[in-house]
Amino acid sequence: MATQKTYLVISALGEDHPGIVNLLSKAILEQGCNIEDSRMTVLGGEFAAMLLVEGKWNTLAKIENAIPELQRQLNMTIITKRTGERATGRNLLPYAVDVVSMDHPGIVNNLAGFFADRAINIEDMATSTYAAAHTGTPMFAVHMTVGIPSDMHIAGLREEFMDYCDGLNLDAVLEPLKG
Incomplete structure (x- = not known):
């Protein structure tokens, strides 16, 4: 044992x-x-x-x-x-989320709300700010790993996420996590 x-x-x-x-x-x-x-x-x-x-x-x-x-x-x-050891009860698919936009308050909260409303766990997240090349515009970048339940329709989720981000003027990518 x-x-x-x-x-x-x-x-x-x-x-x-x-x-x-x-x-x-x-x-x-x-x-x-x-x-x-x-x-x-x-x-x-x-x-x-x-x-x-x-x-x-x-x-x-x-x-x-x-x-x-x-x-x-x-x-x-x-x-x-x-x-203790992490419970592995749910069958989750690891996906990477990358978002870039002009910096403004509420980006992290909006993204967290989108995933929380769908019972998708944010496993890891890193954010940073930087000045855009040539213009110096303040930019914000988010990279996160989320655990998507395996019974969720990924194409539908991706479309919903992209529409959500477009509405907030966020450039986003949602793709399988590459090992």
Whole structure:
């Protein structure tokens, strides 16, 4: 019988400076744990990290106990939460969504509302702003991965999504996620 893996989600936020990833990953490794998944980025002047750490219950406890010292060393706010393996009950198809438009408030909320209204889960999302080439117009880009129920009519959903985005003046693509 396979044993269920135990995980710790670590969220860290603090002023960006060199060496954060090194010290954070070293602390995890020294306790005998492994980073299975992570997202790390600089937002403004802050460094933000979300890590999924796998280990035995006692090694995860060692990390939890080391957090106050790690917060002090890194000058960061660190939050942890125990979790288990992700449930795979629903048969979902992974699709990529890419949207680009002139920047304006409400883009993320509109997209999130479209998918929420159809019970489609947003699995991953990254957004960015940039200046358009030649004109310097403020632009906004969204890339997300969504889990579409396998019994949903994809062509109909795609048409509905494209019409929705056209109505909001968003250039969009909805396509199967390429492995």
